[in-house]
Amino acid sequence: MINILLTKDELELYRRIIVNSIKARIDKINAKGGVVALSGGIDSSLVAVLAKEALGDKVLALIMPEEGVSPDSDTNHAKKIVERFNIPHKIIPINGAIDWFFNIFPEKELSKKEVKLALANVKPKIRMIINYLHANLEWRIVIGTTNKTELLLGYGTKFGDLAADIYPIADLYKTQVWQLAEHVGIPTEIVRKKPTAGLWKGQTDEDELGHTYKEIDRILYTLVEMEFSVKEAAEYLNIDESVIEDIFRRVKLSEHKRKSPTITRLSRMCLDKDWRYPVERY
Amino acid sequence: MRKLRIGIGQIITRLGDIKGNRERILRFIERGKEENVDVIVFPELSTLGFGSGDIYLDKVNENLELVNELVDISKNIHPYLIIGFVDRDERGFFYNAAAIIGKGNILGIHRKVQLVNYRLFDEKRYFTPGTSVNVFSTPWGKTGILICEDVWFPEPARILAFKGAEIIFVLSASPFDRGKPEVWKAFLTSRIYDNILPFVMVNQAGIQDGVTYWGGSMVFDAAGNLTHQAALLEEEFMVAEVNLDLFRVLRRRDIRLRETRLEILEELLNAYREMQK
Numbered sequence: 001m002i003n004i005l006l007t008k009d010e011l012e013l014y015r016r017i018i019v020n021s022i023k024a025r026i027d028k029i030n031a032k033g034g035v036v037a038l039s040g041g042i043d044s045s046l047v048a049v050l051a052k053e054a055l056g057d058k059v060l061a062l063i064m065p066e067e068g069v070s071p072d073s074d075t076n077h078a079k080k081i082v083e084r085f086n087i088p089h090k091i092i093p094i095n096g097a098i099d100w101f102f103n104i105f106p107e108k109e110l111s112k113k114e115v116k117l118a119l120a121n122v123k124p125k126i127r128m129i130i131n132y133l134h135a136n137l138e139w140r141i142v143i144g145t146t147n148k149t150e151l152l153l154g155y156g157t158k159f160g161d162l163a164a165d166i167y168p169i170a171d172l173y174k175t176q177v178w179q180l181a182e183h184v185g186i187p188t189e190i191v192r193k194k195p196t197a198g199l200w201k202g203q204t205d206e207d208e209l210g211h212t213y214k215e216i217d218r219i220l221y222t223l224v225e226m227e228f229s230v231k232e233a234a235e236y237l238n239i240d241e242s243v244i245e246d247i248f249r250r251v252k253l254s255e256h257k258r259k260s261p262t263i264t265r266l267s268r269m270c271l272d273k274d275w276r277y278p279v280e281r282y
Numbered sequence: 283m284r285k286l287r288i289g290i291g292q293i294i295t296r297l298g299d300i301k302g303n304r305e306r307i308l309r310f311i312e313r314g315k316e317e318n319v320d321v322i323v324f325p326e327l328s329t330l331g332f333g334s335g336d337i338y339l340d341k342v343n344e345n346l347e348l349v350n351e352l353v354d355i356s357k358n359i360h361p362y363l364i365i366g367f368v369d370r371d372e373r374g375f376f377y378n379a380a381a382i383i384g385k386g387n388i389l390g391i392h393r394k395v396q397l398v399n400y401r402l403f404d405e406k407r408y409f410t411p412g413t414s415v416n417v418f419s420t421p422w423g424k425t426g427i428l429i430c431e432d433v434w435f436p437e438p439a440r441i442l443a444f445k446g447a448e449i450i451f452v453l454s455a456s457p458f459d460r461g462k463p464e465v466w467k468a469f470l471t472s473r474i475y476d477n478i479l480p481f482v483m484v485n486q487a488g489i490q491d492g493v494t495y496w497g498g499s500m501v502f503d504a505a506g507n508l509t510h511q512a513a514l515l516e517e518e519f520m521v522a523e524v525n526l527d528l529f530r531v532l533r534r535r536d537i538r539l540r541e542t543r544l545e546i547l548e549e550l551l552n553a554y555r556e557m558q559k
Contacts, residue, residue, distance in 0.1 A: 010460070013514065020489050021492055278297050278491045280296075280297070281297075281335075281337070
């Protein structure tokens with residue numbers, strides 16, 4: 001049975017667990033706080049609100065619009081979140097930094113599709129640098145905002161928005177993120193709006209992925225949580241096998257985004273294979 | 283009616299932090315003394331914490347020193363102590379174990395028989411499984427101890443019932459995932475219906491590297507009623523009184539234990555041997 005939706009009791013329990021997990025990391029490594037990149041989208045809004053609940057004023061939300069590309073509505077939503085939940089924040093437009101990278105390329109190359117995509121990926125990496133700059137300034141950690149759907153599809157920029165010290169909502173599917181966001185009181189207009197990675201003007205995740213998040217989540221839930229094969233999932237969901245195969249291919253191709261860089265093993269104590277110590281090591 | 287007054291020590295531990303874990307254990311022993319309980323029960327691997335980590339291999343000596351210290355402390359206090367730790371045998375093998383301690387002695391040690399090696403678990407990397415399940419004589423009667431996964435199989439609790447256990451303590455460090463508390467309740471209730479005995483499950487609380495130990499320790503009477511439950515997720519010292527005579531009353535008419543048939547048990551063993559061929 002597809003049982004992706006959480007009950008009210010589960011939502012409250014999940015909220016407490018996520019808040020505890022953020023607080024536990026900060027306490028255990030004696031960090032001074034956490035940094036969250038807040039786009040005004042639902043994932044980062046949810047993480048910012050939960051981080052505020054966990055850390056109080058020790059959280060810093062960084063609003064980093066690309067003026068002229070990031071929709072004004074997103075920036076306004078980000079401002080709305082920090083105001084409503086009283087979250088310490090800074091607004092840092094990133095246009096100047098983006099221009100520097102664009103200027104490396106001659107005009108005629110900028111129209112090429114590959115160049116466009118590669119440069120689009122520079123933007124989350126610029127935000128990453130600003131995140132870690134603020135983290136390093138005051139011994140804070142960076143709190144990532146990816147969710148399970150994105151992480152399974154590899155829909156995130158490696159060393160960009162995926163760069164973080166903890167991922168508090170990465171075991172929640174997008175559908176569940178919507179539920180939890182509503183549960184913690186994030187305004188409906190933010191919960192209901194079309195998700196966008198903000199890579200270029202007018203971009204929406206669902207157009208780029210070719211499916212709605214609702215459809216994708218049903219498929220991923222069946223493959224991952226219920227452990228059905230592609231064929232079984234196609235029969236079970238009554239969806240064309242090629243659609244499921246396409247989603248599954250994304251999951252397989254993006255495994256590298258969910259792992260640390262692979263170490264070539266030469267000793268009997270290879271650090272990503274034999275050596276097993278917790279991050280919150282005592 | 284004989285009643286056992288139990289202190290449930292649902293502590294938050296930290297993996298490898300024996301000093302911090304010791305402080306929490308000692309604090310809860312003080313609570314138990316104040317509350318005048320007969321026994322204080324701590325979760326699985328309370329000395330070392332739980333989680334996948336080679337830290338188990340590094341800190342076994344310190345963990346054994348803490349157990350020795352608890353044996354010393356027990357000389358001068360009323361409550362007995364039940365606590366999860368890492369045991370080591372003369373060959374140098376490690377066990378996920380639990381000791382029952384009182385009046386300066388270790389009354390018995392249970393070594394977890396059903397080690398877990400699926401999903402996030404990695405116990406066989408560190409521990410050797412125990413090979414038997416025994417009851418221990420205490421001032422309040424024969425006592426059985428199981429550790430976590432031991433109670434997800436019917437046999438260990440069954441053996442304790444056959445050996446005359448009057449109460450069973452289950453020490454656990456159960457990681458949260460969706461529906462886990464309900465699954466645990468179902469497993470414990472099944473074991474109680476099978477064996478008609480009171481069960482006391484003591485779980486860890488807290489978070490280690492993103493894994494939540496969900497607390498929610500549970501006390502059931504011999505009829506399978508959940509009589510006490512500690513808070514989910516939080517550290518808590520909970521006092522519960524358990525009736526130690528109820529199981530005998532219930533067993534007058536409830537024939538499941540005494541009517542277990544030898545030829546069926548033998549068939550069970552034979553069927554299992556066949557399945558493994």
